[in-house]
Amino acid sequence: MIAIKLTINGRAVEANVEPRMHLADFLREHLNLTATHLRCEQGACGACTLLIDGQPARSCIIYAVLCDGAEITTLEGLENDSVIVALRRSFSVEHGLQCGYCTPGMLVTARDIVSRLPDADAARIRIELSGNLCRCTGYVGIVRAISRVLDERRRGALGQVMRREPALGPVGARSAARQPRERSFSGD
Amino acid sequence: MAEFGVGASVVRKEDDRFLRGRGQYVGDFRIAGAREVAFVRSPVAHARLKHIHIPEQFRGSVFTAEHLTGAKPIISAPPLKGFKYSVQPVLAKEKMRYVGEMIAMCVAETRAQAEDIADAIRIDFEELPAVTDMLAACWPASPLVHEEWGDNIFIEFSENGPIEDIARTAAIKVTRSIRTARHCMFPMEGRGVIAFRDARLRNLTLITSTQFPHSVQTGLSECLGLEHGNIRVISPDVGGGFGYKGLLCPEEVALGWLAMQVDYPVRWLEDCREHLAANANCREHHYEITGYATADGKLLGIDCIGHVDAGAYSSYPISSAPEAAQIANLLPGPYVFSTYRCRSHAVATNKCPIIPYRGVARSGVCLAIETVMDAIARAAEIEPHEVRLRNMVLPEQMPFDNVVGKHFDSGDHPQCLRRAVEAIRLHDIRARQKQPEPDGRLIGVGLSFFVEQGAHGTSVLAAWGRPIVPGYEQANVRLTADGEVEIHVGTHSHGQGHETTYAQVAHEILGVPFEKIKVIQGDTLYTPYSTATWGSRSMVHGGGAVARASRLLAKRAAHIGAWLLQADAAKAHVANGKVIAGNSSVTLREVARAWYLQPQNLPAEVDTGGLEVTAGYRAERDSGTFTYATHAAVVAVDPMTGLIEILDYVVVEDGGTLVNPLIVDGQICGGTAQGIGTCLYEETPFDAQGQPLASTMLDYMLPGAPEVPDIRVLHMQTPSPYTEFGIKGLGEGGAVGPPAAIISAVNDALRPLGVEVHNLPLAPQRILAAIAASRRPNP
Numbered sequence: 030m031i032a033i034k035l036t037i038n039g040r041a042v043e044a045n046v047e048p049r050m051h052l053a054d055f056l057r058e059h060l061n062l063t064a065t066h067l068r069c070e071q072g073a074c075g076a077c078t079l080l081i082d083g084q085p086a087r088s089c090i091i092y093a094v095l096c097d098g099a100e101i102t103t104l105e106g107l108e109n110d111s112v113i114v115a116l117r118r119s120f121s122v123e124h125g126l127q128c129g130y131c132t133p134g135m136l137v138t139a140r141d142i143v144s145r146l147p148d149a150d151a152a153r154i155r156i157e158l159s160g161n162l163c164r165c166t167g168y169v170g171i172v173r174a175i176s177r178v179l180d181e182r183r184r185g186a187l188g189q190v191m192r193r194e195p196a197l198g199p200v201g202a203r204s205a206a207r208q209p210r211e212r213s214f215s216g217d
Numbered sequence: 218m219a220e221f222g223v224g225a226s227v228v229r230k231e232d233d234r235f236l237r238g239r240g241q242y243v244g245d246f247r248i249a250g251a252r253e254v255a256f257v258r259s260p261v262a263h264a265r266l267k268h269i270h271i272p273e274q275f276r277g278s279v280f281t282a283e284h285l286t287g288a289k290p291i292i293s294a295p296p297l298k299g300f301k302y303s304v305q306p307v308l309a310k311e312k313m314r315y316v317g318e319m320i321a322m323c324v325a326e327t328r329a330q331a332e333d334i335a336d337a338i339r340i341d342f343e344e345l346p347a348v349t350d351m352l353a354a355c356w357p358a359s360p361l362v363h364e365e366w367g368d369n370i371f372i373e374f375s376e377n378g379p380i381e382d383i384a385r386t387a388a389i390k391v392t393r394s395i396r397t398a399r400h401c402m403f404p405m406e407g408r409g410v411i412a413f414r415d416a417r418l419r420n421l422t423l424i425t426s427t428q429f430p431h432s433v434q435t436g437l438s439e440c441l442g443l444e445h446g447n448i449r450v451i452s453p454d455v456g457g458g459f460g461y462k463g464l465l466c467p468e469e470v471a472l473g474w475l476a477m478q479v480d481y482p483v484r485w486l487e488d489c490r491e492h493l494a495a496n497a498n499c500r501e502h503h504y505e506i507t508g509y510a511t512a513d514g515k516l517l518g519i520d521c522i523g524h525v526d527a528g529a530y531s532s533y534p535i536s537s538a539p540e541a542a543q544i545a546n547l548l549p550g551p552y553v554f555s556t557y558r559c560r561s562h563a564v565a566t567n568k569c570p571i572i573p574y575r576g577v578a579r580s581g582v583c584l585a586i587e588t589v590m591d592a593i594a595r596a597a598e599i600e601p602h603e604v605r606l607r608n609m610v611l612p613e614q615m616p617f618d619n620v621v622g623k624h625f626d627s628g629d630h631p632q633c634l635r636r637a638v639e640a641i642r643l644h645d646i647r648a649r650q651k652q653p654e655p656d657g658r659l660i661g662v663g664l665s666f667f668v669e670q671g672a673h674g675t676s677v678l679a680a681w682g683r684p685i686v687p688g689y690e691q692a693n694v695r696l697t698a699d700g701e702v703e704i705h706v707g708t709h710s711h712g713q714g715h716e717t718t719y720a721q722v723a724h725e726i727l728g729v730p731f732e733k734i735k736v737i738q739g740d741t742l743y744t745p746y747s748t749a750t751w752g753s754r755s756m757v758h759g760g761g762a763v764a765r766a767s768r769l770l771a772k773r774a775a776h777i778g779a780w781l782l783q784a785d786a787a788k789a790h791v792a793n794g795k796v797i798a799g800n801s802s803v804t805l806r807e808v809a810r811a812w813y814l815q816p817q818n819l820p821a822e823v824d825t826g827g828l829e830v831t832a833g834y835r836a837e838r839d840s841g842t843f844t845y846a847t848h849a850a851v852v853a854v855d856p857m858t859g860l861i862e863i864l865d866y867v868v869v870e871d872g873g874t875l876v877n878p879l880i881v882d883g884q885i886c887g888g889t890a891q892g893i894g895t896c897l898y899e900e901t902p903f904d905a906q907g908q909p910l911a912s913t914m915l916d917y918m919l920p921g922a923p924e925v926p927d928i929r930v931l932h933m934q935t936p937s938p939y940t941e942f943g944i945k946g947l948g949e950g951g952a953v954g955p956p957a958a959i960i961s962a963v964n965d966a967l968r969p970l971g972v973e974v975h976n977l978p979l980a981p982q983r984i985l986a987a988i989a990a991s992r993r994p995n996p
Binding site: 047049050057061063064065066067068070071073074076103104105108116117120121122124126127128129130131133134136151153155156158159160161162163164165166167169170171172180189 | 230231232233234235236237238239242244245247329401404405406407415454455456457459488489570610711712713714716879880882887888889890891913914915919921922925926928929951
């Protein structure tokens, strides 16, 4: 067991975890944060997508112990995020979900697209979605839902959408940079 | 049309919890003290099991067939003449018959520890020659999957029209060999099971991701020797099914058995490798098909030999027979012709059992017949849609019985086809094809037309030999003491949105505010027995039952309401959530208060059943509804790389009265994406020893957003004359049309090169090989 300290959805968490436990299992089994779904556990399907230090990432192919010092945000932590609120509405109106299993990962990726690519058209949205599989919708409703929120953003209806901060280096680097601790990394 | 009634594109009730990550799937339940299960699975396709070595320290944590006393094997025994049934041990005994077959069950605190135990177990076996090809499996010298059978044929179906009579005289004869690939189903949520004993209710409880909780209950009852009343099956939110969760899986029996032996709950969640390599195979067919036609393309007859690679066992309640049965009796498709001969075979091989995937055999069947129609069009030198138009049922002929007695209930087939031809802009594509493309690619346009028999009733499924035959689908509809509506159904949504559509049906009849209507499903303790959700049946049968129960409930409420209004009960009716009699009305809420809280106000001769009705429904004719559709595709094929891009895709579909067009579009687009996967990407190849070669996501390709076009869906709505509201089943059709439409377009594109392809998936290497073969000089 290895002791880790990290921030999850804005809360400080300390835990002892097995080195072989991946982040998604840690969130689901230890913290009961079950919005993060697991399917392939091979980094291919995107169902477990969440934010590590603000960046979309697959929680099935990173060990929890490697997230020591990181800021993790799951869909539960984005409940009141303005882009997610808009996406919830548009996914429902455009029928961008059926069984709901890919949905949390899809929303995290969709939020990234809306935040990072204000001018994305449908073709670009599809390329950006290539890391998230859905087996129910045929993606048609998902692409329309994201386009709709991008339209809202371009009209200024979402208020100020934060552009994603640039990557700073390895996982946990940003919070480590803010609160120096014993840790070696080569940032930036 | 009411804002939330039948026909309205109502936004779904279930969305909010899913969009907040609060869906509750099997893996999300937390049961105190639960331990985890990992399975040891067969590393080989065919072998005699000699010995299982369990290290001393793990005895007590490992269970094998030797321990599984009292658990019967899984047997699917359809009452079909000549059917050879397979005996599928829950854990392998004596023989292993496919890679991934379960041999031992390992239990530990965590899954990782359970897998450590599984890794420590050694299996001694004597390998046998594997049966890996369905055609070779039929040769007399083939090794046998089940020695006691004497051959490898589960069952044969045949139709025996006098084809020789027309073969002699037909001006056009076209023959094609077609092979569809074995592939996986891959719902986003895999299977998962939690099993424990409930001391309070004195039952074995399974929380399992299934499309049909009651059939799992019946299957467990047979295998574990427990009465139905001692088994409770809960199927919570289900993360996609597509047929994969429409059978009893051996893991459900194994965990059910284990929970009866130990004093802690147990859990198993399928991992991706188990899914890809061991559990989910579908679609593997072969057709040798000949079409006969007149010189101007009028179809005279079809002659076909079909094979289905059904894998090692027939799953419960049934998996091996239906695909071969469907080949025999769905192959004639929508067309009018007189002479039909077909022999279809369900063949056993050393692969995991085939499972009926969305559309079951229809996707392959549609590909086979439509390939023949394209070939006839070429021979007759007419447009592919023209040959189809010449062989279609006309609207004035509806209802129509085809050559095998399929009863098409309603529709205008030619209009559907014409609308698709127009929408895909066939004329423009033909003009474009006259000029070379700047990028050197070849453009092709193709289409498929099919009928989708859905919502099959009792007689059809009894004839197909389904061991559990659906009868009267039941719904329980009740008014609560607040005048809200609760609907209990035995069907189970796994993405189709029944919580919304059933509520729309009840709202249409009772007029209770849509948000006050709640649908309860997925628990054998609280729902009427049902064969549940598969075969595009829920909206027709389940929706029909909700309608019928709601009407009976309205009658009872009207009786009480009329009494409260001091009006004539015969003149009272329910609308807009009220009982109305002449100019006066009373809300259903007040009626409910009278029944539940103020019974002193009830009429003396009140129906003592109260404000709760369970009613059964069966369509007026139970031969099924016939949704039909045209799929049309434009593709670009790169002859240098073999890559195919779909440039445009149109679906024109008539699914009868649409309860919720938004949801219908989702079903069609989702099915179409899966059909695109079947056609272009998905394949689980096996080597000569029966090893599955696509056991990771690196090897197994699923269509992602960039591969799926913006599918355009156009609707027609011809009600079925036989069902409530004229609803037809349509959940599967999306997946049926794409292989035929896309291959038609690809062959159209390859036509200048003199190349035709007929084997799925149309992977680049297959396209390139076909082009290369055509360039080789004939010997």
